[in-house]
Amino acid sequence: MxxxxxxxxxxxxxxxxxxxxxxxxxxxxxxxxxxxxxxxxxxxxxxxxDLIAPRFVQYDSAIGRVRSALVDTGVRPRAPYGSVLVEVRSLEGTVSAGLVGNRTVLGTYDGTNVTIEVDGAAVASAPAALTAPFGFAVVVNENAVTVLADPTATGTGWQPLLTARDQVRERVDLRVPDVLGQLNYGYGGDGDVLIGRVRAGYFGxxxxxxxxxxxxxxxxxxxxxxxxxxxxxxxxxxxxxxxxxxxxxxxxxxxxxxxxxxxxxxxxxxxxxxxxxxxxxxxxxxxxxxxxxxxxxxxxxxxxxxxxxxxxxxxxxxxxxxxxxxxxxxxxxxxxxxxxxxxxxxxxxxxxxxxxxxxxxxxxxxxxxxxxxxxxxxxxxxxxxxxxxxxxxxxxxxxxxxxxxxxxxxxxxxxxxxxxxxxxxxxxxxxxxxxxxxxxxxxxxxxxxxxxxxxxxxxxxxxxxxxxxxxxxxx
Missing domain, CATH: 2.115.10.20 (Glycosyl hydrolase domain; family 43)
Incomplete structure (x- = not known):
């Protein structure tokens, strides 16, 4: 720009x-x-x-194996500034995280590419090579969606892989209360995905x-x-x-x-x-x-x-x-x-x-x-x-x-x-x-x-x- x-x-x-x-x-x-x-x-x-401000964690759970499911946490942010962090222990398929509800705003990784999608349509994609275990995160800042990974799986090595703002805004405006109010933090897997801890909350x-x-x-x-x-x-x-x-x-x-x-x-x-x-x-x-x-x-x-x-x-x-x-x-x-x-x-x-x-x-x-x-x-x-x-x-x-x-x-x-x-x-x-x-x-x-x-x-x-x-x- x-x-x-x-x-x-x-x-x-x-x-x-x-x-x-x-x-x-x-x-x-x-x-x-x-x-x-x-x-x-x-x-x-x-x-x-901090991808999630320490005092502002809204969801924290140990999960387990997920097969072709998208989990709605039932918890949402009051403003479009939130993160979902997923521990990926093994991956034979696709892991996803982001906002879910009557619409979806997700970041995904399928072992080859990271993708940002809105309502199931890809708006941005980039190649990536991650080996489990690793950390996977999707952050929403205003209408910008960013996918990050932590190859160390320690929570200390987060690096962004892909970000998109204008492409997201063309399809949805997360700043509108009636839009965001219908969306919760979500995560899931398509195929066979073993997930450890999942946390969600306000971006730090x-x-x-x-x-x-x-x-x-x-x-x-x-x-x-x-x-x-x-x-x-x-x-x-x-x-x-x-x-x-x-x-x-x-x-x-x-x-x-x-x-x-x-x-x-x-x-x-x-x-x-x-x-x-x-x-x-x-x-x-x-x-x-x-x-x-x-x-x-x-x-x-x-x-x-x-x-x-x-x-x-x-x-x-x-x-x-x-x-x-x-x-x-x-x-x-x-x-x-x-x-x-x-x-x-x-x-x-x-x-x-x-x-x-x-x-x-x-x-x-x-x-x-x-x-x-x-x-x-x-x-x-x-x-x-x-x-x-x-x-x-x-x-x-x-x-x-x-x-x-x-x-x-x-x-x-x-x-x-x-x-x-x-x-x-x-x-x-x-x-x-x-x-x-x-x-x-x-x-x-x-x-x-x-x-x-x-x-x-x-x-x-x-x-x-x-x-x-x-x-x-x-x-």
């Missing part, structure tokens, strides 16, 4: 290596600091990867990006039982539409312990989507969610959406209806950051006048009237239009002073602005591949910077979008 290549070129950068280990912190607020005086170093770098991630700490309205990070809550974009097996949003916890005593605790989807325009890249604010018994409309991105614009709810979105599975946030801009927008400063809601965001033939985007800041809610009367405070590859806006207080942080992909720097969007300088921190966000957070008298990089997963098969590694820095 030409557009994906353009985006990939825009986001490309230098490599970044990580070092394991981090001093054990507590949860107290950091001492006042000037962000320009801090020096950050990488302390941990790793890759979350091929990588993570866009970390944003869950915070209180005044900017304090949301920490509970020694764990920092944050949202991240869970990279899907493909482009932006295949990703979705999730809530994670980071153990402050061990930053290599990252756990997904909620998975979030959004209903709009008659479909359920994986909109992502946003923030959650805890405010007076409600949760304010703001996110970017990447879930149906087709190079025709992006905008910020929002919803306020009393549902506990920090746990479980949620499908929430959203509305467009009335930002003071006439162009595309994404990466919202909300904080109440001096009695006024401030919203930092990205403005983007173009996404093709190349992406152009810069940071901006809006503020509302004193006493107004976060979505009322927002007016533009300022924007840095001198840059055109700068995103990942963050509002953060250092000492008694508030700043806007953003990531400049051209300069390969984390820029620091005041609340009038005047450039003050840049953070002294490693800058890796892609456009890593400068998510700074105070922890026990120190500062952490949580970010990501552009390390792809299986890009030759899946294309751009399956990034990145999670990176923890400390000042």
């Amino acid at each position: 030409v557009h994906e290549i353009d985006r990939r070129t825009l986001l490309a950068g230098l490599g970044l290596a990580g070092i394991a280990g981090l001093a054990t912190p507590g949860t107290a607020a950091a001492e006042p600091e000037n962000p320009l005086d801090l020096e950050f170093h990488i302390r941990a770098k790793y890759r979350p990867f 991630q091929a990588g993570v990006r866009d970390p944003h700490v869950v915070q209180h309205a005044d900017g304090r990070p949301y920490i509970k039982n020694g764990k920092l809550y944050l949202t991240m974009t869970n990279a899907g097996l493909g482009f932006f539409q295949q990703a979705h949003w999730a809530v994670w916890t980071l153990d402050l005593a061990d930053p290599t312990r990252l756990e997904q605790v909620a998975t979030l989807f959004f209903a709009r325009d008659g479909v359920v989507l994986g909109d992502h890249a946003g923030q959650i604010v805890v405010d007076r018994g409600r949760f304010i969610l703001a996110m970017s409309s990447w879930g149906d991105f087709d190079f025709k614009g992006v905008h910020v959406r929002h919803v306020a709810t009393t549902a506990n979105v920090l746990s479980g599975v949620h499908v929430l209806a959203t509305e467009q946030l009335a930002l003071p801009t006439t162009v595309s927008s994404w990466d919202p950051a909300l904080t109440k400063i001096g009695g006024r809601w401030h919203v930092a965001f990205v403005e983007s006048p173009a996404q093709q033939p190349a992406f152009v985007f810069h940071p901006a800041l809006a503020a509302g009237p004193r006493g107004a809610d976060y979505d009322q009367g927002l007016a533009l405070v300022g924007a840095d239009t001198s840059v055109d590859q700068t995103e990942g806006t963050i509002l953060q207080r250092f000492g008694s002073t508030w700043y806007v942080l953003a990531s400049d992909g051209d300069a390969r720097q984390y820029k620091v602005y005041d609340l009038r969007m005047r450039l003050l300088g840049t953070l002294n921190a490693p800058y890796g591949t892609n456009i890593p966000h400068p998510m700074t957070v105070p922890v026990d008298g120190s500062w952490w910077l949580l970010t990501f990089d552009g390390t792809q997963y299986a890009e030759p098969v899946l294309g751009y979008g399956g990034h990145g590694d999670f990176i923890v820095m400390q000042a």
Whole structure:
């Protein structure tokens, strides 16, 4: 896809290596600091990867021999982001997995080819040579269906063999609730197939990006039982539409312990989507969610959406209806950051006048009237239009002073602005591949910077979008 290549070129950068280990912190607020005086170093770098999010397994069973049968588990996802994993112990015939019901969306392997089919008609096929025992998986991300195999049969060697999106969408739209609501996870065999364990549940991630700490309205990070809550974009097996949003916890005593605790989807325009890249604010018994409309991105614009709810979105599975946030801009927008400063809601965001033939985007800041809610009367405070590859806006207080942080992909720097969007300088921190966000957070008298990089997963098969590694820095 030409557009994906353009985006990939825009986001490309230098490599970044990580070092394991981090001093054990507590949860107290950091001492006042000037962000320009801090020096950050990488302390941990790793890759979350799960075809099924560990807390979101919906079906788990030991099976046995299957002969010419397609098993309906009776369990379904609430959004088109799910996986079926099958242990194949012996195969004399065809193994299949996917969604079944009044229609079928399946991936199959017959010993020679892997095939993706809708209602029994093949829409994509590729040769493959697998020797039992092996793992076989079919993943649905939006309308993209991907077949993977694990030749090691250990659950640690998953590699994609075949993916199809447009061919599937021509026949069925899994984003439509009435369509998905008639489909369950399924699996089976045609011929003589010996199956071990079968699991099904909500898709996890091929990588993570866009970390944003869950915070209180005044900017304090949301920490509970020694764990920092944050949202991240869970990279899907493909482009932006295949990703979705999730809530994670980071153990402050061990930053290599990252756990997904909620998975979030959004209903709009008659479909359920994986909109992502946003923030959650805890405010007076409600949760304010703001996110970017990447879930149906087709190079025709992006905008910020929002919803306020009393549902506990920090746990479980949620499908929430959203509305467009009335930002003071006439162009595309994404990466919202909300904080109440001096009695006024401030919203930092990205403005983007173009996404093709190349992406152009810069940071901006809006503020509302004193006493107004976060979505009322927002007016533009300022924007840095001198840059055109700068995103990942963050509002953060250092000492008694508030700043806007953003990531400049051209300069390969984390820029620091005041609340009038005047450039003050840049953070002294490693800058890796892609456009890593400068998510700074105070922890026990120190500062952490949580970010990501552009390390792809299986890009030759899946294309751009399956990034990145999670990176923890400390000042």
